Amino acid sequence: MAPIIGKAKAAVDISIAYLTGIRHLFHRPYTLRFPQQRYAVEKGYRGRHLLHLDRCTGCGICAWICPEKCITIVPRGQRWYPQYFYGRCCFCHFCTDYCPEFALEETVEYDIAEYTRDRLVWSPERLSKPPVKKDDKYVFSVDTIGGASQVPQKEE
Amino acid sequence: MSAPPKPVPLTTVESTETSESGAQTLTLSVGPQHSGSGHMRLIVEVDGDIIVNVAPDPGYVHRGIEKIIELRNIIKSIPVIERPSIIDASNLNHAWVRSIEEIQGVEVPRRGQYLRTLLNEMNRIMSHLYWLSIYGVFLGHTTMFMWPLGDRELFIDLAEKLTGARITYSYLVPGGVRRDLPPGFAEEAVKRTEYFEKRLKEYDRIFFNNPLFTSRAKGIGVLSKEKAIELGCTGPTLRGSGVDADLRKDEPYAAYPELDFEVSTRPDGDSFSRAMVHMDEMRESCKIIRQIVKKIPSGPIRRKAPIVLPRGVAYGRVESARGECSFYLIGEGGDKPYRARYITGSYRNMAAIPAVLLGNRLADMPTAWWSIDYWPVEADR
Known part of the structure; x- marks a missing residue:
């Protein structure tokens, strides 16, 4: 008798497993079609750096604290500024934390991949430009009925 | 014997x-x-x-991190220490800052302790979910590969709001943490953990109650209680053999003494027990996260700590997702440590690999082997 009960229970459990999976055929997807659909990160995200040229004194504390040695201090006329090599940067943003003059800032720009190695070297002038506004509008949202998925951000 | x-x-x-x-x-x-x-x-x-x-x-991904630490100052070491197990980054980071604070004699503010605990528990869930997805695909269950990896996004996104980075946070620094809670975080955390607990029930239905899994996992790769203690196992591997050992209870650190949670143990010591310990821990972590956002005290998040490591010896250890992670640190007065011994949970659990595999069939190897949650990069360091 016992084997029959065991087999029946196994059949029920397998059916439940299949039904659980089938229910999710109609679930909204978790993934985005990057770069057509772009994920919007919030302010405070540790993307590439923004350098305020007027505040920077060229003291070099950012280069000292950088764990990956990706910052070089380069001369520009009478002054010195940091230059970043993003091929090495690990985006820990200790440089931003340690800057005594608040000359460095995090930006929400996260896609800075380039085709050549040279383009990954960001000069002080390039770092000082604010990020270009892109069509980032998808956010990760959880609601109790539809579940978790990436949805377009609500217009404010 | x-x-x-x-x-x-x-x-x-x-x-x-x-x-x-x-x-x-x-x-x-x-x-x-x-x-x-x-x-x-x-x-x-x-x-x-x-x-x-x-x-x-082992040894294919050895990076000599102990030597790298000796050549860098204590702040610069933080991103390196996270690298062995980036899916469990903040727990490894916590062991490092604990050992530094022990030498420096710095006391962390209570709000900082709570924020550390919050990120640690989120990391524990993320790490267990990663383990679960690989376990699923090892057993040929593709849905169990996709779902946990998708649900990791719940907590990755939450951690991104808190720390600014998705996986490698470098959030814990000597003296406290780097950022405070963003507005609206508490509601979002409660909503997501409640949703995630519903998902865990679905995991049970599709995988853990599924005879396709239970028939392959129950009674396979048995590690007895005595053997687990003898081999020096730790973490879910030890608790899956019925030993009630968890540093969060045994030697409470950060905000754990003030939080209410259970240590999950299973007596059987087989692959199924070890898998269920992981599931129970994710449920407990959800409870802990909700308690933290409710009970978190106000005040400063960080106390000023010098960048110098005074002369002294310290041993800092935490319960990471894969077991006990510890640092034995010797300071000599400079900004770099004289020596830092770094031991992780996977390294301790390596001894259990032959023990769970011997006597089993080759086809049972994935079930038994991956139930130990052995992460080669973390073990090789």
Whole structure:
């Protein structure tokens, strides 16, 4: 008798497993079609750096604290500024934390991949430009009925 | 006490040999590029399809992190220390800052302690989910591969709001943490953990109650309580063998003494028990996260700590997702440590790999092996 009960229970459990999976055929997807659909990160995200040229004194504390040695201090006329090599940067943003003059800032720009190695070297002038506004509008949202998925951000 | 297994030549790729009694065995090399072993090699000797000898061959992803730490100051070391297990970054980071604070004598503000605990528990869930997804695909269950990896996004996104980074946070620094809670975080955390607990019930229905899994996991890879203690196992591997050992309870640190949670143990010591310990821990972590966002005190998040490591010795340890992670740190007055010994949970659990595999069939190897939650990068450091 016992084997029959065991087999029946196994059949029920397998059916439940299949039904659980089938229910999710109609679930909204978790993934985005990057770069057509772009994920919007919030302010405070540790993307590439923004350098305020007027505040920077060229003291070099950012280069000292950088764990990956990706910052070089380069001369520009009478002054010195940091230059970043993003091929090495690990985006820990200790440089931003340690800057005594608040000359460095995090930006929400996260896609800075380039085709050549040279383009990954960001000069002080390039770092000082604010990020270009892109069509980032998808956010990760959880609601109790539809579940978790990436949805377009609500217009404010 | 059985006789120790005879050594297997490390150069072997595939060979047969005949013992004195006339039985023929075959030596197989699983890894290091095998999808079923990760970045390591298991040299398995089989008689028919029964495993008679196993020799783990780690070291393919050794990076010399202990030496790198000696050459950098204590802040610069933080991103390096996270690298062995980026899916469990903040727990490893916590062991490091604990050992530094012990030498420096810095006390962390209570709000900072709560924020550390919050990120640690989120990391524990993320790490267990990663483990679960690999476990699913090892057993040929593709849905169980996709779902946990998708649900990790719940907590990755939450951690991104808190720390600014998705995986490698560098959030814990000596003296406290780097950022305060963003507005609206508490409601979002409660909503997501409640949703995630519903998802865990679905995991049970599709995988853990599924006979396709239970018939392959129950009674496979048994590690007895005595053997687990003898081998020095830790973390879910030890608790899956029925030993109630968790640093969060035994030696409470950060905000754990003020939080209410259970340590999950299972008595059987087989692959199923170890898997269920992971599931129970994710449920407990959800409870802890909700308690933290409710009880978090106000006040400063960080106290000023010098960048200098005074002369002294410290041992800082935490319960990471894969077991006890510890630092033995010697300071000599400069900004760099004289020596830092770094031991992780996977390294301690490596001894259990032969113990759970011996006597099983080769087809049961993925179930038994991955239930230990051995992460080669973390073990090699």
